[in-house]
Amino acid sequence: MRDSRPQLLDALFADTASREKESLHHVRQRAITLLKLNQTVKSLLPVQLHPWCRVANFRQGVLVLETANASWMTRLRYENASLLAALRREILPSLSSIDIRINPALMVAGAQQLKSRTGTVENVSAKAPLRHLSQESAEQLRGLAARSPEKLRKALERLAALAEKNTGDTNHNREFTDDQLDH
Numbered sequence: 001m002r003d004s005r006p007q008l009l010d011a012l013f014a015d016t017a018s019r020e021k022e023s024l025h026h027v028r029q030r031a032i033t034l035l036k037l038n039q040t041v042k043s044l045l046p047v048q049l050h051p052w053c054r055v056a057n058f059r060q061g062v063l064v065l066e067t068a069n070a071s072w073m074t075r076l077r078y079e080n081a082s083l084l085a086a087l088r089r090e091i092l093p094s095l096s097s098i099d100i101r102i103n104p105a106l107m108v109a110g111a112q113q114l115k116s117r118t119g120t121v122e123n124v125s126a127k128a129p130l131r132h133l134s135q136e137s138a139e140q141l142r143g144l145a146a147r148s149p150e151k152l153r154k155a156l157e158r159l160a161a162l163a164e165k166n167t168g169d170t171n172h173n174r175e176f177t178d179d180q181l182d183h
Contacts, residue, residue, distance in 0.1 A: 037091070038054055040087070051109070051111075051113040052067055052072040052110045061095055064101060068103070077100065137160075141156045141157075
């Protein structure tokens with residue numbers, strides 16, 4: 001098991017102990033390797049994927065890629081075979097597979113990259129999409145709540161109550177933000 005305890009920065013930069021120099025050198029080399037690998041991967045992928053994909057790690061012959069969401073993950077899977085073959089041919093003959101994971105933080109970072117490049121893309125998280133909850137759906141939720149354990153029952157009843165939030169309003173299709181639905 002490796003030592004993962006926090007270390008003082010002074011210890012990492014100290015010239016007296018060779019162990020710390022080796023540790024810092026190893027971290028630096030690893031970071032440089034991953035940056036170069038990220039550049040190579042992006043050069044092999046279609047331009048549309050660049051803001052939404054990055055190299056997260058490479059260990060034991062497995063390349064770990066992060067992507068913004070499930071739709072970009074699907075697109076990346078279409079490129080998987082050709083990317084694997086090209087990486088084996090060019091720089092990683094020991095590459096056995098590519099693991100793709102979703103990292104939602106890339107959605108914001110990708111949108112910011114596009115905005116800085118083109119100046120036309122709006123911030124993705126600026127406005128939460130609205131959702132509709134009809135009276136019929138509220139009734140179905142109440143019926144399900146009656147047959148559910150207490151904790152789930154309370155959550156379903158809160159959700160069903162959102163349909164009746166403004167009782168003076170006659171519109172049966174209310175609009176709610178994601179934050180209201182998450183409570």
